[in-house]
Amino acid sequence: MKETDQDQAFVERAKRLLEQGSDALDARTASRLAVIRRQALEAEKPAIPWLKPVAGLVVTCAAVLVVYFVTRHPVQKEMVADLEDIELLSASESLEFYDELEFYGWLAEAEGAG
């Protein structure tokens, strides 16, 4: 619908009245609005400028530590294997004893049966 001249005149008058009503705002409300505006603007300020770089550094360090411990895990397994070897090597029995271990087991079973 095309806006007629009468519509336009009506709208202009309504606009003037609304402006008057807006200008006649009581002091208490105007003060509250000013406080709200100030609080909103304060919320814009960046919280702590150095926080992001520090947070990034902390995350990176944590990631490095995680990777370090994960890759270290197989090494620990190797160390355990090494310790078993040391126990074997340091045993008082000779190496031939371990080679014949199966035979000694059979012998023990045969004597038990007899």
Place this chain on the structure above:
Amino acid sequence: MTIGKRSEDLNQFLAGVERRAFHMARIATGDREEALDIVQDAMFKLVQRYASKDSSEWGPLFYRILQHRIRDWQRRTWVRNRWRHWFFREKDDEAEDDPIEQLPDIRIRDCADQISDAAAISTLESALCALPLRQRQAFFLRAWEGYNVAETAFAMSCSEGSVKTHYSRAVRALRLRLKEFAP
């Protein structure tokens, strides 16, 4: 743009729109405190999310946020009223299209009690209270803020065609209610 300069520009912008925004919210809600809460939400959201935008975009963005807040408030009120109707088993007249957007404001008398004593202003604001939400939004943005159809459509999150329809219906309804205002 430096932060200090931007803050100053934002301050000027908000100072320029806060009274009109409050007025729109108060006419929509009929309650001063509710209106202040709505304006506060709109200001905070604009500053926190859109302060970095070009200052020419702040107006439509601010009113878009404001209109969403008002719409949310009206939806909550509508739901609350529905529950009340349901509990008291009252029959309600449902609007044809979107029941929320077409809902006439039921707080005409309350609203009029709280607004200016000036008879003409009071009459106009009462008539605005009685408009459906979308018509009132279109009227405020087009007539009061002076936004063009595209800006109003952005602020109202609807098509330009809808803006034209809502605005023309609002003007027609207001002229019918306010015959004494006729030139």
